Amino acid sequence: MRVTQEQMRENRRRILAAASRLYREKGFDAVGVAEVMKAAGLTHGGFYGHFESKEDLMAQAIAHATTELSGRDDDVGGFLAAYLSPAHRNDAANGCPMAALAADVRHRPPAARAAMTAGIRAQIDRLTRALPDSVTTERRRDAIGTYAAMIGALILARAVEDPALSDEILGETRAWVNPDP
Amino acid sequence: MRVTQEQMRENRRRILAAASRLYREKGFDAVGVAEVMKAAGLTHGGFYGHFESKEDLMAQAIAHATTELSGRDDDVGGFLAAYLSPAHRNDAANGCPMAALAADVRHRPPAARAAMTAGIRAQIDRLTRALPDSVTTERRRDAIGTYAAMIGALILARAVEDPALSDEILGETRAWVNPDP
DNA sequence: ATCCAAATATGATCGCGATCATATGAGTGT
DNA sequence: ACACTCATATGATCGCGATCATATTTGGAT
Numbered sequence: 001m002r003v004t005q006e007q008m009r010e011n012r013r014r015i016l017a018a019a020s021r022l023y024r025e026k027g028f029d030a031v032g033v034a035e036v037m038k039a040a041g042l043t044h045g046g047f048y049g050h051f052e053s054k055e056d057l058m059a060q061a062i063a064h065a066t067t068e069l070s071g072r073d074d075d076v077g078g079f080l081a082a083y084l085s086p087a088h089r090n091d092a093a094n095g096c097p098m099a100a101l102a103a104d105v106r107h108r109p110p111a112a113r114a115a116m117t118a119g120i121r122a123q124i125d126r127l128t129r130a131l132p133d134s135v136t137t138e139r140r141r142d143a144i145g146t147y148a149a150m151i152g153a154l155i156l157a158r159a160v161e162d163p164a165l166s167d168e169i170l171g172e173t174r175a176w177v178n179p180d181p
Numbered sequence: 182m183r184v185t186q187e188q189m190r191e192n193r194r195r196i197l198a199a200a201s202r203l204y205r206e207k208g209f210d211a212v213g214v215a216e217v218m219k220a221a222g223l224t225h226g227g228f229y230g231h232f233e234s235k236e237d238l239m240a241q242a243i244a245h246a247t248t249e250l251s252g253r254d255d256d257v258g259g260f261l262a263a264y265l266s267p268a269h270r271n272d273a274a275n276g277c278p279m280a281a282l283a284a285d286v287r288h289r290p291p292a293a294r295a296a297m298t299a300g301i302r303a304q305i306d307r308l309t310r311a312l313p314d315s316v317t318t319e320r321r322r323d324a325i326g327t328y329a330a331m332i333g334a335l336i337l338a339r340a341v342e343d344p345a346l347s348d349e350i351l352g353e354t355r356a357w358v359n360p361d362p
Numbered sequence: 363a364t365c366c367a368a369a370t371a372t373g374a375t376c377g378c379g380a381t382c383a384t385a386t387g388a389g390t391g392t
Numbered sequence: 393a394c395a396c397t398c399a400t401a402t403g404a405t406c407g408c409g410a411t412c413a414t415a416t417t418t419g420g421a422t
Contacts, residue, residue, distance in 0.1 A: 001417040002369050011369090027288050029210040032409055045412090046370045054410065092287075102340040103284035106273075107195030107208050113342040120341055137357070144334075144350055145357030149326055152333025159283040160301055167327055169333040176318070183388040183399050219365055222412085225402040226382090235380070 012050050014040040014148035019057055020065040024100040025093035028108065030060055061098050065097035066119030073130045077178060083150050084174040086167060089157045098123070099154040123147060186293060193231050195221040201240055201246040205281035206274035209239055209289065240292035246278035247300030253309045258359060264318045265333050265355040267348060279304070280335040327358050 003011070018039035022031045033054055034044035049058045082088060083096065092100045098120060101141065105116045127143035153173035157166040184192070199220035203212045214235055215225035232238045263269060264277065273281045280299060286297045309326035315323065334354035338347040 001371080002419050003417095004419065007419095008369065027210075027285070029208075030288060033411085034409075043371050044410090045372065048411070049369060053386085067225070098337070098340075101285075103281075104208070106339045107211060110342065113340065117341045117343055117346070120337060121343075121346060137360070141353045141357050144353040145330055148333035148337060148350065148354045149330035150333065151337065152329035152331065153325075155284045155336065156279070156301060156332065158287045159279075159294065160193045160298045161291065162268060162298055162302075165298070165302060169329065172322045172325040173329045176322050182386065182401080183390090183397080185389070188389095189399065214381085215379075224401050225380090226402065229381070230399060 011040065011042060015042070015047075015050055015057075016064040018062055018067075019061040020097070021093045023058070023061055024065065024095065024097055026102055028101070033057075055111060056107045058108060059115045062097060062105070062112055062119065064117040066115070066122070069097070070122070070126070073126055076127075076130045076132075079130075080146075080174060080178055082152070084153060084170045086157065086170065089154060089170060092158065096151070096154065099151050099158075102151065103155070149173055149177050157161065186230075192221065194224060196223070196228075196231055196238075197242055197245040200242040201249075201278070202274045204239070204242055205246065205276065205278055209282070209285055214238075214330060226346070236290045236292060239289060240296045243282065243286070243293055243296040243300065247296070247303070248267060251303070251307070254307055257308075257311045257313070260356060260357055261309075261327075261331070265334055265338075265351045267351065270335060270347065273339065277332070277335065280332050284336070285330065330354055330358050 015036060019031070019036045022036060022039060033047050036057070037044045037047055047057075051060065056181065088095050098116070102116060102120070105112050124140070124143055124147055127147055128140045131139050131142050131146070133139060150173070153169050157169045160166045192254045196217060200212070200217045203217055203220060215229050217238070218225045218228055228238075232241070274340050279297070283297060283301070286293050294343055305321070305324055308328055309321045312320050312323050312327070314320060331354070334350050341347045341350065
């Protein structure tokens, strides 16, 4: 059956949202086109009316996730605490797309890597603007180091099966990158 | 044909070495049993004489890689420089198994996660022993934060397609975690 | 109102990869 | 030497997932 142009755009948005959530939760390979379409409330056949291929979907889903999650630029401390929280660790599906997919994107075609690169660059720039100035270090260096530690800690905390060690990695990294508060 | 007990153990070692290299290079999903066996100089059928399943192989390959790469504990500065070098970024196949596989292991069965957990714990302990003592921070906290930053930076550097940004992430993180030298 | 094109649904196809069944042939203990 | 067992080789099987072919239904323009 046919559908309103409005409805079609909405369906496309649904597909992207479902894909970006499923990819973050399970990884690119574990999520099939049919599963994405089902999660979007559609059937698998219509997929190729919206996207060229699964590769195309991966790239657009990354872009969708990275542009959607751009919060406010103030309150770095709060951002850090939320990022390195057990809640974020336990909810990859709605969390940071870089922590969930950056390692995976290494094996993906150029379009997906380009989208990821744009997201990483934007996040570093945002952090650079948000971080407090310091006499001893440069802001951009701080931003890059802090971002790397955040992502590394979240990935490690998610990889580890021992909850105590996982919590320790989150908590100690948070104290380490932000010693003052 | 049959083979010496010695030869069989050697074959098993070859399979593990090939698997650990291929997994680090391409990820778990992209590497099939047949490819691993071929890289080890065998045919795919004999695989189940050595391992229960692909899951079993994944877990043992992680353990193999993590126990093999335990270098000396001194010279943290040199270790850091090598870890955050373009050479390491470009050679995931022979590099740190955590940077290559920790994010992936999140989607794997318990055995693989247990092996990865053991490797991460050992590496944190090793770094804790190797880091210089400090008045302002605790050694274990330093170790965890530094390790997180190293892994995060390497993952980001490998995800990014722009070589300039990739190099910058490596270099700035290195300067950030180790400001003195 | 009517016709047409477009969006989705339904149902192949096609290749790939994990696992298993059977065959082969050479180590191993007697 | 001999029989026998076991490691490997060869060749199915089996399910899954990406992609495509065809059908269906209804927006949208005339």
